[in-house]
Amino acid sequence: MKIVLLGSGNVATHLAKALKAKGENVAQVYSPNLINAKSLADQIEAEAIDDLSQVNQTADLYIISVKDDAIESIAISLKKVKGLVVHTSGTTDVKVLSAHVKQAGVFYPLQTFSKAKEVSFNNIPLCIEATDENQLDILKQLASELSNQVYEMDGKKRKVLHLAAVFACNFPNHLYALANQILDQNGLDFNIIRPLIAETADKVMANLPENVQTGPAMRADESTMNKHLGMLENLPELQNIYQTLSNSIKLTLK
Amino acid sequence: MKIVLLGSGNVATHLAKALKAKGENVAQVYSPNLINAKSLADQIEAEAIDDLSQVNQTADLYIISVKDDAIESIAISLKKVKGLVVHTSGTTDVKVLSAHVKQAGVFYPLQTFSKAKEVSFNNIPLCIEATDENQLDILKQLASELSNQVYEMDGKKRKVLHLAAVFACNFPNHLYALANQILDQNGLDFNIIRPLIAETADKVMANLPENVQTGPAMRADESTMNKHLGMLENLPELQNIYQTLSNSIKLTLK
Structure with missing residues (x-):
C-alpha cells in the first residue's frame, strides 16, 4: 500500500x-x-x-x-x-x-x-x-x-465524540494548568499534585466518573466552598470557574 | 505505637x-x-x-x-x-x-x-x-x-493545596462525567474515551499542563467552538461550562 x-x-x-x-x-x-x-x-x-x-x-x-x-x-x-x-x-x-x-x-x-x-x-x-x-x-x-x-x-457520531473529547481532555488539562497556577503562586511545586491527577484518571478506567465523584461540591460542603471562593478573591476568572463547575456538580445531587 | x-x-x-x-x-x-x-x-x-x-x-x-x-x-x-x-x-x-x-x-x-x-x-x-x-x-x-x-x-499551604486539588481532581472528574453524558445521549460508550483520559493525565506526569494544552480553544479555532456550542444548544449548563473554560484557555494565548 x-x-x-x-x-x-x-x-x-x-x-x-x-x-x-x-x-x-x-x-x-x-x-x-x-x-x-x-x-x-x-x-x-x-x-x-x-x-x-x-x-x-x-x-x-x-x-x-x-x-x-x-x-x-x-x-x-x-x-x-x-x-x-x-x-x-x-x-x-x-x-x-x-x-x-x-x-x-x-x-x-x-x-x-x-x-x-x-x-x-x-x-x-x-x-x-x-x-x-x-x-x-x-x-x-x-x-x-x-x-x-x-x-x-458516521460523521454525526464522530462530531459528538470530538465534542466529548474536549470535555474529557482539553478542559481537564486546562484545569491542571489552573491548579499549577494556584500552587505556583504559593511556592508549591506541581509535582506534589501529580499522583492525584494520575489517580483521578485511573479511577475512571474501571468506574464511571459519576460514581466516583468526590470533593466539597459533591458533599454539598458550603463552608469549604466559601473558603475556596474567598481564597480566589484576587483571581476572579478562577472564582467564576470554581462557581460554575461546583454548581454543575451540585445539580447532579438532586 | x-x-x-x-x-x-x-x-x-x-x-x-x-x-x-x-x-x-x-x-x-x-x-x-x-x-x-x-x-x-x-x-x-x-x-x-x-x-x-x-x-x-x-x-x-x-x-x-x-x-x-x-x-x-x-x-x-x-x-x-x-x-x-x-x-x-x-x-x-x-x-x-x-x-x-x-x-x-x-x-x-x-x-x-x-x-x-x-x-x-x-x-x-x-x-x-x-x-x-x-x-x-x-x-x-x-x-x-x-x-x-x-x-x-503549615496550614496556609495545606489549604492552598486542597484548593488546587479541587481543580486537579474533582473538577476534571466532573468533566469526565459530562463527557459521558454527551456520549450516552448519542448511544456512544464511555469506554471509547478512556484512552484519551488516561493519556491526558499521563502527559502531565513529565510535562507542565500549560505546555501540552491542545484543542479548539488553544488553536483559537472559532469555527469548531461555534459548532460545539451549537451541538450543546439543548444543554445550556454544558454550553456555559464550554464557554467559560474555552475563554479561560484563550486568555492564556495572549
Whole structure:
C-alpha cells in the first residue's frame, strides 16, 4: 500500500511514525513549509514535498492531516487521483472530501498528540468512515494493524465524540494548568499534585466518573466552598470557574 | 505505637488498611454508627466502638478522620489524653485541635479515595504538621513508613493545596462525567474515551499542563467552538461550562 501524507503537524507526525513502524510505505510527506515536510519525511524515509503539483498520483491512500479549514483546498488538488482520500479530523464532514475526490473517507484517531510525548497507537480508538464499502474494508484493515480499537462511525457520531473529547481532555488539562497556577503562586511545586491527577484518571478506567465523584461540591460542603471562593478573591476568572463547575456538580445531587 | 482511629469513611478506611499493612497497631475504630465501625474494625482486627467515652486513653496517636465540621466535637472529647491528636483534613486549621487537646497535628493525604478502588499509599503525598517538634518527628516517621512523599507543611499551604486539588481532581472528574453524558445521549460508550483520559493525565506526569494544552480553544479555532456550542444548544449548563473554560484557555494565548 503506497501512502501519501499531507500534513506534518502533531497528528500527522505520530500517525506517520506508527505507519512506518508497521512496515507501511509512506512515500511522500507534503507541507507548504519544506523544512517541516523534510523534518518528518527524514524520520520515515519518505520524500518531502512543498508543492501539491508534486503529489504522487498513483498512491493507494492519501491522508490529509491538516487544520480543518485547510482540508478542502487540498482535496481539490487531489481531484484526479484514483486512490482513497481520507482526513483525520473529528469535526469535518466526509462530504468536504467526496465533493471533490473519487473515493473519500475519514481516519480519526481519538487521542491528544503533542510532539513532546510518544504515544502507542495500540490503544488509540480509530474512528473510520468511507463512502464506498470496499474502501471501508481497506481502511478497516489498515486501522486494525495500528490499533485494537477500531470503530466504524458516521460523521454525526464522530462530531459528538470530538465534542466529548474536549470535555474529557482539553478542559481537564486546562484545569491542571489552573491548579499549577494556584500552587505556583504559593511556592508549591506541581509535582506534589501529580499522583492525584494520575489517580483521578485511573479511577475512571474501571468506574464511571459519576460514581466516583468526590470533593466539597459533591458533599454539598458550603463552608469549604466559601473558603475556596474567598481564597480566589484576587483571581476572579478562577472564582467564576470554581462557581460554575461546583454548581454543575451540585445539580447532579438532586 | 498504639493508634485509635476516629472515623470510618473513605480516608479512614484506606488509611487504616495501609497502617495495618505496615504492621502498625490500630487498636480501636470509632464511629457513631456501630455497624460502620465494626465493618472497618473487622478488616484490621481492631475493636469497634460507637461511644466516645469508650476511647482508649493511653494511645500514642489519635487520628480523627471525619467530616470537617465534626472534627472539633471529637477533639473536645479527647481533652485528657496525652497522646498526639491529628486530623486528616485539607482545610481545617490545626488550632481546631490545639484549642482542646495537649498535642495536636495534621496528617493530610493528598489523594482521592473511593471505597470502590484500592490505592497504594506509596506515592500519596502526606502533608504533616504538629504543634510540637518531637511530635512532628513521630508523625514524620509514621508518614515515611507509608509513603515516600512526605511534606512538612503549615496550614496556609495545606489549604492552598486542597484548593488546587479541587481543580486537579474533582473538577476534571466532573468533566469526565459530562463527557459521558454527551456520549450516552448519542448511544456512544464511555469506554471509547478512556484512552484519551488516561493519556491526558499521563502527559502531565513529565510535562507542565500549560505546555501540552491542545484543542479548539488553544488553536483559537472559532469555527469548531461555534459548532460545539451549537451541538450543546439543548444543554445550556454544558454550553456555559464550554464557554467559560474555552475563554479561560484563550486568555492564556495572549
